[in-house]
Structure formats: C-alpha cells, structure tokens
Amino acid sequence: MANFTVVLAQVKPKLGCVADNLALIEERIQQATAAKADLIVFPELALTGYFLKDLVPEVARRVDSPEIRRLVELSRTISIAIGFVEVTRDYRFFNSALYLEDGAIKHLHRKVYLPTYGLFDEQRYFAHGEQFRAFDTKLGRVGLLICEDMWHLSASYILAMDGATLLVCLSSSPGRGIDGESLGSANAWQQLTSTTAMFLNCRVLYCNRVGYEDGVNFWGGSEYVAPSGESLARATLLEEDMLVTTVEEGALRRERIFSPMLRDENLFVTMQELRRIKRERCL
Amino acid sequence: MAGLGVNTGLLRQLLVGFIRDEVRKVGVNKVVLGLSGGIDSALVAFIAAEALGPENVQAICMPYKTSNPESEAHARLVAQACGVSISVLPITPMVDAYFEMFPDADNMRRGNKMARERMTILFDHSALLPALVLGTSNKTELLLGYGTLYGDMASALNAIGDLYKTQVWELSEAVGIPREVVTKKPSADLWAGQTDEEELGFSYRQVDELLYRMVDLRLTRDELIMAGFEASFVDDIYKKVQNSHFKRRLPLIAKVSNRTIDRDFRYSRDWGK
Numbered sequence: 001m002a003n004f005t006v007v008l009a010q011v012k013p014k015l016g017c018v019a020d021n022l023a024l025i026e027e028r029i030q031q032a033t034a035a036k037a038d039l040i041v042f043p044e045l046a047l048t049g050y051f052l053k054d055l056v057p058e059v060a061r062r063v064d065s066p067e068i069r070r071l072v073e074l075s076r077t078i079s080i081a082i083g084f085v086e087v088t089r090d091y092r093f094f095n096s097a098l099y100l101e102d103g104a105i106k107h108l109h110r111k112v113y114l115p116t117y118g119l120f121d122e123q124r125y126f127a128h129g130e131q132f133r134a135f136d137t138k139l140g141r142v143g144l145l146i147c148e149d150m151w152h153l154s155a156s157y158i159l160a161m162d163g164a165t166l167l168v169c170l171s172s173s174p175g176r177g178i179d180g181e182s183l184g185s186a187n188a189w190q191q192l193t194s195t196t197a198m199f200l201n202c203r204v205l206y207c208n209r210v211g212y213e214d215g216v217n218f219w220g221g222s223e224y225v226a227p228s229g230e231s232l233a234r235a236t237l238l239e240e241d242m243l244v245t246t247v248e249e250g251a252l253r254r255e256r257i258f259s260p261m262l263r264d265e266n267l268f269v270t271m272q273e274l275r276r277i278k279r280e281r282c283l
Numbered sequence: 284m285a286g287l288g289v290n291t292g293l294l295r296q297l298l299v300g301f302i303r304d305e306v307r308k309v310g311v312n313k314v315v316l317g318l319s320g321g322i323d324s325a326l327v328a329f330i331a332a333e334a335l336g337p338e339n340v341q342a343i344c345m346p347y348k349t350s351n352p353e354s355e356a357h358a359r360l361v362a363q364a365c366g367v368s369i370s371v372l373p374i375t376p377m378v379d380a381y382f383e384m385f386p387d388a389d390n391m392r393r394g395n396k397m398a399r400e401r402m403t404i405l406f407d408h409s410a411l412l413p414a415l416v417l418g419t420s421n422k423t424e425l426l427l428g429y430g431t432l433y434g435d436m437a438s439a440l441n442a443i444g445d446l447y448k449t450q451v452w453e454l455s456e457a458v459g460i461p462r463e464v465v466t467k468k469p470s471a472d473l474w475a476g477q478t479d480e481e482e483l484g485f486s487y488r489q490v491d492e493l494l495y496r497m498v499d500l501r502l503t504r505d506e507l508i509m510a511g512f513e514a515s516f517v518d519d520i521y522k523k524v525q526n527s528h529f530k531r532r533l534p535l536i537a538k539v540s541n542r543t544i545d546r547d548f549r550y551s552r553d554w555g556k
Contacts, residue, residue, distance in 0.1 A: 014308075015553045053549040178294045179286060212304040214551045215440075217297055238300055 001249045004139050007032040007040040008222040010241040012211030015049035018059050022047060022067050025082065028242065029074050035244055039079040039139060041222075043170050043209035044111075044147050045095065047084040050172040051213045056125045060087035063105065068098070075100035079137065081207075083146060083170045085126075086110065092127040097144050097170050099137065107135040109144035113152050119174060119216065122148075134162035139247075143202075147171040150192060160200035161267060165252055167196065171208040175219035175238070186221050186237065198229030201255050201262045203247055210240055227255035287449045287495050291457035294450075295330070298442045302334035305440050306415055308556040313414035317401050317435075318342035318361060318369060319472065320354030322455050322464055323443060324419040325361040329458045330442050331417060337366030341414060345401045348375040350472050357464050364461050374400045394473040398434025406437075415439040423448040423487055426494055427520070428527020429479070436530060447495060448487040485516070493520055 009028040013021045025046060032040040044050070047067065048059040061067050061084055071080060079101045086096035086108070095111040110129025114122035132155050134143045143159025143166070150156060150169050159167060177184015189206070197204045204225040209218045222235040224245045233245035256262070306314060314331050318324045324342075331340045344358040355371060362369035377400050382388050388396075405416045418438025420430050422445055430436045443451060448469070455465050469479040469487065480486050493512055496502045497520070502510065507517045533545060542548040 014556060015551055016555050051551040051553075053551060055550060055554065175297065178289050178297065180290060182290075183293060212301055213553050215301060215305065217300060238296060 001140050003246055003248050003250075004038040005036060005244065005246050006205060006224065007035065007037040008205065008207045008224070008235060008241075008243040008245070009040055009042050009046075010208065010210055010220045010222045010235045010239075010243065011042065011046060012218075012240055013043075013046055013049045013209065015213055016052060016055045016059055017049070018047055018061070018067060021049070022070065025071070026074065029078060029080065031242060032244075033078050037078060037244065039081065041168055041170065041205055041207040042080070042082040043207050043218075043222075044083040044097070044172040045085065046082050046170075046209065049213060050209070050218070051216070052085070053121070053125065056085055056093050057087070060085040060093050062087055062089075063098070063108065071098070072100050072103060072105060076103040079106075079139065081144065081168050081170060083172075093125065094129060095122060095126045095146060096129075097146050099135065099142060099144055099168075101137055106137055107133070107142070107144060109133075109146065111146040111149060112155065113148040115148045120148075132158045132162070134159050134164035140165050140249075142166045142168060145169040147173060150196065156196045156200060156202075160202055160262060161265065164202065166203045166205065166247070167200075168205045169193070169207070171206060172218055173208050175217045183219050183221075183237065186219050189221070190223070190231065193223065193225045194229040194231065197225040197227055198259075199261065201227045201252070201259060203227055203252060205247075210238055226251050287447060287491055289446075289450050289453055291454050294446075294454055295333075295458060298330045299334040302331050302417070302440065302442055305553075306335060308553065309415070311413055311415055313339045313341065313412050314417045314440075315341040315343065315405055315408045315412060315414040316417040316419060317405055318344050318358040319419075320344070320351075320357035320361070320464070321469060321472070322460065322467075323421055323451055325357075325460045325464050326451055326455045326458065327417050327419045327442055328361055328367055329365045329455075329460060332365040332367050333458075337368075340365075340367040341408060341412060342367050342369040343404060343408065344369060344371045345374050345404060346371070347373070347378060347397050347473075349474050351470070351475060354472050357461075357467075360461050361464060364459070372404055374404070390473060394471065395431045395434060397473065398431035402434050402437045409439070417442065418444065420444055421446055421448050421451050423491055423494060425531060426498060426527075427483070427490070427523050428530050429483065430530070432530045447491040449491040489516075490520060493517065494524075497521065498524070 081099050083097045086094040097109045099107040112129045114126050114128050116123040134141050141163045143164030175183045175185050193204045193206050207222045208220050210220040219238055220235055221237050222243055223231050224233045225231050235241035235243040316327055328342055342362050344355050346355050378397055409416050416439045418441030420436055421443050424430050470477050508514050
C-alpha cells in the first residue's frame with residue numbers, strides 16, 4: 001500500500017437543510033479534489049445536522065435518492081466517507097455512514113450504539129444498526145464507526161479483528177466540561193482515539209463537526225492518530241477547518257513490528273470466554 | 284472532583300461563538316440587552332461586543348426612581364469599557380402610572396412590574412433595531428428561581444445561563460470588566476441598600492458550592508451532608524429549585540391531539556438554521 005492523503009472536512013451543517021448541506025459538501029469535495037486528496041471524511045449526519053428530533057423522517061434519504069446518487073457520482077474522483085439519515089424500504093430510519101469509492105457504494109454502516117442519556121435522545125428517533133464489518137478499499141481495509149460506536153471497545157475490536165487497519169470515525173460530539181486545560185469532551189475523545197489506535201495498532205481518522213445547535217456547541221478537533229497512539233494532525237477547536245494530512249503506510253508497518261499485540265490477540269480465547277459469559281447470563 | 288473553577292479562555296471562546304453563531308443564523312446582526320450596572324449584564328455586554336463588534340450591541344439602562352444612582356454610573360462605565368452604545372430609559376412614569384391604581388402593592392409586585400416593564404422595552408427594541416434580546420440570568424438565579432418570569436428571565440438567547448455566579452465572577456475578571464462592578468455586592472436594586480445575599484439568606488459562593496454538587500454532580504442528600512452542608516440548607520435549596528421549576532418551563536398545554544407542542548411535536552429551535 002502506498003501513502004495516501006486524507007481531508008477531514010470539519011464542517012458546520014445547517015439543521016434540517018439537506019440541499020444547503022449538499023452544496024457545502026460538494027464544495028468541500030471539490031477543494032479536496034483540487035488538493036489531490038485520496039479520501040475526504042465528513043462528520044456524522046453531515047447532510048442533515050444533529051439535533052433533528054421530529055425532522056428525522058423529513059431529512060431521511062434512501063441510498064438510491066438523488067442526493068446520495070450525486071455523492072456516489074462525485075466519488076469517481078475521490079473516496080468519500082459521509083454521514084446522513086437513511087430510510088429503508090420498510091421505513092426504518094438509521095443514523096448511517098457511507099463509504100463511497102470509484103462511483104459506487106463500498107460500504108454502508110448503520111450506527112449501532114445510539115446514545116440516549118444526558119443531552120442525547122437518539123434511540124427515540126433512530127433504529128439501531130446490527131453489524132460492524134471491515135471492508136476493502138483502494139486505501140486498505142477500513143472500518144467505519146459513528147461517534148458513540150467508538151465508546152464501545154467491542155466495536156473497534158471487531159473491526160480490527162476483521163482486518164481493518166484504518167478506523168474512520170464520523171462524529172457530532174457536543175462540547176462540555178470547561179474546567180480543565182482543554183474542553184472535557186475533547187480530552188475524553190483524544191484519550192479514546194489514542195488508546196484505540198495503540199491497542200489495535202490501527203490508524204484512526206476522527207472527523208467531528210463544529211457550530212452550534214440550540215446553544216449546544218460541537219467542538220471539532222478532528223484528527224489523524226497514528227498506530228502508535230500519537231496524534232499527528234489535529235484540526236482547530238470549535239472553528240470550521242479542512243485538515244489535510246498524509247497517512248504514511250510505513251508507520252503502520254513499523255508499529256505492527258514493534259508492538260505486535262494485535263497479531264498475538266487470541267480470538268479463540270476471546271470467543272470461548274464470550275460464549276461462556278453469554279451462556280451464563282442466559283441461565 | 285472538578286469544582287467550580289473554569290478555564291476562562293475556553294469559556295470565553297465558547298460563549299463568544301455561541302452569540303455569534305446563534306444571532307447570525309437567524310439573519311440578524313444586532314443584539315440588545317438591559318445593562319443594570321451589575322456584573323451579569325456587564326459580562327454579557329462584553330461577550331456580545333466581542334462576538335458581534337461593539338457597534339452591533341445596544342445596551343439600555345432602565346432605572347426606576349428608587350434605583351441606586353451608582354447603578355446607572357456603573358452601566359455607563361461598562362458600556363464605555365466595552366465600546367457599546369448605551370441609552371437610558373427610565374421606567375418610573377410607566378410603573379408609577381400603573382401603581383396609582385394599586386397604591387397598596389407590595390415590593391414583590393412592584394419589583395416584578397419593573398422587571399416586566401424593562402422586558403417590554405427590550406423586546407420593543409428587538410423589533411425596532413432589529414436585534415435579538417440577550418438574557419442576563421445566571422445559573423444560580425435560574426435554579427433558585429430568583430428572577431421574574433417574563434421579566435428579567437425573558438430573552439431570545441442567554442449566554443450565561445449555564446454559569447454559576449461564582450463562575451460569572453471568575454470570567455468577568457478575566458475579560459476585564461471594571462473592578463468596581465466586579466467587586467460590588469450583587470443587588471436587584473429595587474430599593475436602596477438591597478442586596479441579593481441578604482434577601483436570600485446565604486452567600487452566592489455558599490449556594491454555588493451546594494448547587495454544583497447537587498445539580499451537576501448529582502450527589503445524594505446524604506452525600507451532601509457528609510460533604511459538610513447543613514441538612515436544613517440542603518433541604519431548603521432543594522425546595523427552592525423544585526418550587527421554581529415552573530419558571531424554567533413553557534406553560535403547560537392540555538393534551539388532546541396526537542401531536543402536542545413540545546411533547547410529541549419536537550423540533551430544535553434552530554430548525555432550518
């Protein structure tokens with residue numbers, strides 16, 4: 001695998017305005033294409049905004065809708081990872097992410113872990129996804145995560161065991177906690193992306209949005225974390241940004257030689273114990 | 284335990300961003316606020332001036348005849364310090380005309396009337412300029428219900444409603460609000476010599492320590508008492524929060540349809556913005 005260039009598009013979507021957001025997304029795709037990037041990543045629900053509530057059915061799109069077909073078309077020149085509200089033929093609504101490549105849908109991930117606590121209310125509006133699957137792309141084997149998914153160790157673990165060497169997390173993370181050196185939620189996420197990368201010897205691309213919705217801020221801070229756990233590029237906090245960064249293949253190779261924890265991970269033992277736990281819980 | 288201390292640089296950036304973003308997205312450039320001469324409205328004026336440019340912030344000082352003359356002087360001082368324009372519109376004629384019909388009205392009714400008189404002036408200027416009305420109620424007041432419903436509690440946007448008074452002080456010092464405004468005793472200024480802390484019966488710093496643990500950290504009553512708070516103080520404050528909750532909510536709507544506003548008709552206010 002060769003090195004590749006990624007753009008993390010730290011945008012500020014307008015709440016419920018699919019056409020406006022699509023225009024913004026196309027503009028960013030053009031900029032990334034001009035910068036000769038191989039992949040552009042957008043945040044969770046970039047096409048719609050986050051606190052949608054009863055707007056969910058209105059802004060939802062089928063994967064064969066004109067807007068999605070347009071994005072698929074644009075992926076002929078650059079790979080695209082993007083979040084939107086998906087509606088299925090049986091009228092379930094998912095908080096979904098697409099990975100588009102060479103004019104085709106390479107992968108569709110439906111958010112499995114829908115936060116419904118504190119300021120979050122996703123399970124009220126969305127159906128939850130039921131799988132984590134890695135998939136092959138021109139840039140290597142990739143795993144997609146949507147925000148809260150990443151807070152469940154098992155999600156990243158499954159993707160890594162499924163062969164993903166690049167974890168791409170699309171996020172709409174609200175900023176809170178103003179007592180420390182940096183924003184509380186930013187600190188927590190930075191620990192999470194770093195630790196995940198380190199434990200699984202994977203690269204992590206984290207793309208978070210910015211802007212305010214009903215007084216809630218989204219903190220940005222999109223970043224590229226190397227398999228060593230080191231954050232090699234980080235976008236600004238709270239402001240729109242376009243982070244352009246090169247993912248170096250050699251860093252992955254070297255890390256997997258130096259710290260081959262993933263190689264030594266014992267899937268057999270893990271499965272055996274998980275089966276036992278499941279069995280015992282069912283008693 | 285994190286505590287009430289704040290990262291003032293970060294907090295300032297968040298609040299400036301909040302005003303800039305939430306004002307401009309509705310297609311407006313200006314804001315209007317009541318400048319009382321106290322610290323809360325001073326802080327909001329400073330944040331707003333930084334967010335939108337001082338030329339886009341209109342401050343209005345609305346004294347009543349019993350207001351302390353020092354308040355207007357402090358309001359002018361604050362306006363000058365952050366570069367916003369200020370107009371002074373006394374509310375005495377309107378308030379007195381009304382109470383000629385109710386000469387026996389007590390201080391609470393008079394205070395509420397004054398707060399609501401000021402609200403009508405701010406919202407009239409909202410239409411005139413046009414500008415959004417900025418609120419100046421802090422989290423301590425909002426939780427205790429120490430404010431007038433549809434009076435000083437009314438606004439379009441409130442930048443400091445999630446800051447305890449202790450945090451307002453901390454941020455105010457950091458943004459450079461004139462010393463005399465930061466250090467003076469908080470007062471609703473309804474009559475000469477009135478102070479909030481005397482009226483409430485406890486200090487803001489005391490109650491903030493309790494509220495922070497009770498509300499933000501969700502400590503139990505037993506844990507609060509273990510932490511050193513008097514049981515009667517804990518119970519008294521809990522009751523204040525509970526009994527004033529109606530002030531923090533929209534009016535109740537009798538449900539009869541399948542989609543009732545705010546119950547099963549739910550949209551963000553920034554819908555389409």
